[in-house]
Amino acid sequence: MSKIAKLDDIVSLCKRRGFIFQSSEIYGGLASCYDYGPLGVELKNNVKKAWWKSTVQMRDDVVGLDCSILMHPMVWKASGHADKFADLIAECKKCNTRTRVDHLKEKPLPSEAEGVTEQAAQHTEHIALDAAMAKARDLSNKVCPNCGTVGRFTEPMPFKLMFETQMGANVDDSMTMHLRPETAQGIFANFRNVLDTTRVKIPFGIAQIGKSFRNEVTTKAFIFRTREFEQAELEFFCEPGTDEQWFEHWKQARFDWYINLGLKKENLRFREHDIDELAHYAKGCVDVEYKFPFGSGDWQELEGIANRTDFDLRQHQRGIRTLNKWYESDGDLTNIELSNEAEEYLKGPLSYFDDQQKKRYIPYVIEPSAGIDRSALAFLVDGYDEEEVRGETRNLLRFSPALAPVKVAVFPLVKKEGMPDIAKNIYNDLKKHFNCFYDEKGAIGRRYRRQDEAGTPFCLTIDGQTLEDNTVTVRDRDSMDQIRVSTDQLTNDLRKKLDM
Ligand code: GAP
Numbered sequence: 043m044s045k046i047a048k049l050d051d052i053v054s055l056c057k058r059r060g061f062i063f064q065s066s067e068i069y070g071g072l073a074s075c076y077d078y079g080p081l082g083v084e085l086k087n088n089v090k091k092a093w094w095k096s097t098v099q100m101r102d103d104v105v106g107l108d109c110s111i112l113m114h115p116m117v118w119k120a121s122g123h124a125d126k127f128a129d130l131i132a133e134c135k136k137c138n139t140r141t142r143v144d145h146l147k148e149k150p151l152p153s154e155a156e157g158v159t160e161q162a163a164q165h166t167e168h169i170a171l172d173a174a175m176a177k178a179r180d181l182s183n184k185v186c187p188n189c190g191t192v193g194r195f196t197e198p199m200p201f202k203l204m205f206e207t208q209m210g211a212n213v214d215d216s217m218t219m220h221l222r223p224e225t226a227q228g229i230f231a232n233f234r235n236v237l238d239t240t241r242v243k244i245p246f247g248i249a250q251i252g253k254s255f256r257n258e259v260t261t262k263a264f265i266f267r268t269r270e271f272e273q274a275e276l277e278f279f280c281e282p283g284t285d286e287q288w289f290e291h292w293k294q295a296r297f298d299w300y301i302n303l304g305l306k307k308e309n310l311r312f313r314e315h316d317i318d319e320l321a322h323y324a325k326g327c328v329d330v331e332y333k334f335p336f337g338s339g340d341w342q343e344l345e346g347i348a349n350r351t352d353f354d355l356r357q358h359q360r361g362i363r364t365l366n367k368w369y370e371s372d373g374d375l376t377n378i379e380l381s382n383e384a385e386e387y388l389k390g391p392l393s394y395f396d397d398q399q400k401k402r403y404i405p406y407v408i409e410p411s412a413g414i415d416r417s418a419l420a421f422l423v424d425g426y427d428e429e430e431v432r433g434e435t436r437n438l439l440r441f442s443p444a445l446a447p448v449k450v451a452v453f454p455l456v457k458k459e460g461m462p463d464i465a466k467n468i469y470n471d472l473k474k475h476f477n478c479f480y481d482e483k484g485a486i487g488r489r490y491r492r493q494d495e496a497g498t499p500f501c502l503t504i505d506g507q508t509l510e511d512n513t514v515t516v517r518d519r520d521s522m523d524q525i526r527v528s529t530d531q532l533t534n535d536l537r538k539k540l541d542m
Pocket of ligand 1: 223224225226256258265266267268269270271272273275343344345346409411412413414415416417
């Protein structure tokens, strides 16, 4: 039975082995920002590659895109983020700590165990503002998570989540811009460009991986919720009326993706959003949840799959028609009302003409939206294991080969009898095909343990027998079994084992 990792185990392994470091550590660190070290960047790249392979490369109906992080201010007006992308917060009057209202916990009844009771809304990333407002009427029994004071909060107020920055060097033409809080809007803004430059026909999807930024009120649990993170998003455009069917399709496809990359089925589940949790753009949403061993010690969102209907394309049609008002207001978004010429929607550039059915419509969108950092954390947690081997603890990461930062480690048993030269040749040959690691220092057992802890699926050792019959040992990380493989078969053998 594998050991259930605690968050501390993961944080300490990540630091010790160079997966993840606190940002700006030499200056004491920057809260909620993290850097990926040599092993971490390989892991993260592999998560991205695996997502891109299954979402773009292996499908005929999805194309890729890479949009800029900074976008025209009207994008965020039209998408609703400028007005609605906020969390409701309240400030403790005693210690001035601001907390998300839906994260405040009730004071426990005297009969309840120590601590405070968990609230169902703790599961959610962002509860819709209107619903949060309705729920926030009575904070008299809520506890400040910082100082423990009960019921002494300010009136709840919306806290905007988008980071602001200034663009332009001159005072006259500098503009307030926002760092994107989701990658999705770049896809909607390029819908027409993709239609006009490729042969895609509905149903089809546009996929993108990239950084997003949110000035989260509460960050937590290592890389689980941070202010700068990477998303992998697919906007899948389909004919209205076929959306429910595509929603089911993507739900299953995304669940299977995690399972195929090794997450244990018992640690994954779906959770439907309640109506009051739905984001302002969604008709329906289901989360893929993972049983993370921290926070409320419970199931938490790994990915959201939403039916965004035609909301975004319609909103951008309205946005385009409102552009003049934006110029007239000198770039001030506050009082701009989006154009509402309903009858014009179908004529706009974001509509689609189906030349088979000879009809025009605004496509519906199904959006699977995954967090790359959060997935990497789930793979770390799920792969983590500790075993007793001959009286010693062996730490290992049981990564699927596709995700393992290093696929093959190559060792000469000893630094003599020409073994390092043979090992180096093998290493130089194999690294053309896989990410490999060469190590000739220390006892062989220690070298194996270091690779187990890095999640390396296979270690090759060049030993005395290699000099006689040109075979090397191939050691399997999980079983620790060793077999001998002829050096001229190595590449093919490893390819099969690694499925690459
Ligand atoms: N475009 C839809 C969208 O952005 P979301 O549920 O807000 O939906 C999708 O985000 C995914 O992005 C989440 O399931 C999570 O994996 C990841 N994510 C969101 N906020 C995050 C944060 N602050 N830190 C790390 N990952 C985050």
